[in-house]
Amino acid sequence: MYQDFFGLRELPFALTPNTDFLVNLSSHQECLNLLHVALSQGEGFVKIVGEVGTGKTLLCRQLMNDLETEGVKVAYLPSPELDGRELLLALARELAVDLVEKDNPHDIRDQIFHRLIEFARSEKRVVLLVDEAQTMSRGALESLRLITNLETEKRKLLQVVLFGQPELDEQLQGRDMRQLRQRITFSYRLQPIVSQNIGRYINHRLAVAGYNGEGLFDSAAIKRIYRASSGIPRLVNVLCNKAMMAAYGKGDRVICSRHVQRAVADTDEALCQRSYTSWLLGGVALMVAVAGGVLYRVML
Structure with a gap:
C-alpha cells in the first residue's frame, strides 16, 4: 500500500475501532465524561445513541479500557441479537458463571445474581457494555431490566451502558418498555x-x-x-x-x-451524503428566496 x-x-484511516486513534473531539469527550460521571454515581442504565459511523464502538472500547484500568469488572456484548435466555447465557459467560446448558432462565438469573453479590462483597463494580443495542429483542431488554433489579442499599450491583443507533430510541418507545425507559438516568446523542x-x-x-x-x-x-x-x-x-x-x-x-x-x-455513501447536503442547502436557499420575495412585496 x-x-x-x-x-x-501503519494505515491511518483503517475502519477497525483502534482506541490509539481516538481524537479528543468535543462530542466524544463530552460523551466519555458523562459516562464516567454516570457510572461513578452507581446509576443503572446509560444510553448512548449515534448514527451509523459516528464512533460508538470506538467509544465503547475506550470506556472498556478506562474501566478495566480502574479495576472494574467489564462484561461486553458486541452484537446482542439474542432472545431473553440467550442474553442471560451470554452475560453469565462474561461473568464466568458455571452453567448447565439445560438451565432455565430463572435458574440462570439466580446464578448471575449470586455472582454479582460475590463481586459486591469484594467491593468490585460490574458494568455491562452492550454495543449495537438497537438489535436487541424486547425479551432481551426485559431480561436485562430484571437483572438490574438487584441492588444494595447504596448502589446497583450491575450497571448497563447501551450503545445503539437511533432505532434504539424507537425500540424503547413502546408502552411495555416504560419501566426500562424510566431507569435510563443518563443519555447522550453523538454528533458528527x-x-x-x-x-x-x-x-x-x-x-x-x-x-x-x-x-x-x-x-x-x-x-x-x-x-x-x-x-x-x-x-x-x-x-x-x-x-x-x-x-x-x-x-x-x-x-x-x-x-x-x-x-x-x-464511494456510494459519500455521493448520497453530498446529494442530501445539496438538497438541504437548496431547500434553505429556496426558503430564503421566497421569504425575500414576500418581504419585497410587503415593502411595496
Whole structure:
C-alpha cells in the first residue's frame, strides 16, 4: 500500500475501532465524561445513541479500557441479537458463571445474581457494555431490566451502558418498555465532526500512524472531505484512505481536491451524503428566496 510512500508505520484511516486513534473531539469527550460521571454515581442504565459511523464502538472500547484500568469488572456484548435466555447465557459467560446448558432462565438469573453479590462483597463494580443495542429483542431488554433489579442499599450491583443507533430510541418507545425507559438516568446523542475539526481529526490520525511531515491534505481537500462526508467519522476515514491511494497512484506527495473527488466518485455513501447536503442547502436557499420575495412585496 502507500505507507512507505508517505512515511507511515501503519494505515491511518483503517475502519477497525483502534482506541490509539481516538481524537479528543468535543462530542466524544463530552460523551466519555458523562459516562464516567454516570457510572461513578452507581446509576443503572446509560444510553448512548449515534448514527451509523459516528464512533460508538470506538467509544465503547475506550470506556472498556478506562474501566478495566480502574479495576472494574467489564462484561461486553458486541452484537446482542439474542432472545431473553440467550442474553442471560451470554452475560453469565462474561461473568464466568458455571452453567448447565439445560438451565432455565430463572435458574440462570439466580446464578448471575449470586455472582454479582460475590463481586459486591469484594467491593468490585460490574458494568455491562452492550454495543449495537438497537438489535436487541424486547425479551432481551426485559431480561436485562430484571437483572438490574438487584441492588444494595447504596448502589446497583450491575450497571448497563447501551450503545445503539437511533432505532434504539424507537425500540424503547413502546408502552411495555416504560419501566426500562424510566431507569435510563443518563443519555447522550453523538454528533458528527464539525467542519472546523475535520482537519484536526485527519492530522491526528496521520500523526498517530507515524506521519511527521507538513500538511498532507491541503485545505481544499479537507473542505471537500467534509462536504462529502457530512462529518461522519467512518466516512471521513473511507474518503481519506481512497484519496491517499489516488495520490499514491499518481506519485503525488500532497492530497488535493482532485484526489478527494476520485474518492467521492468511488464511494456510494459519500455521493448520497453530498446529494442530501445539496438538497438541504437548496431547500434553505429556496426558503430564503421566497421569504425575500414576500418581504419585497410587503415593502411595496
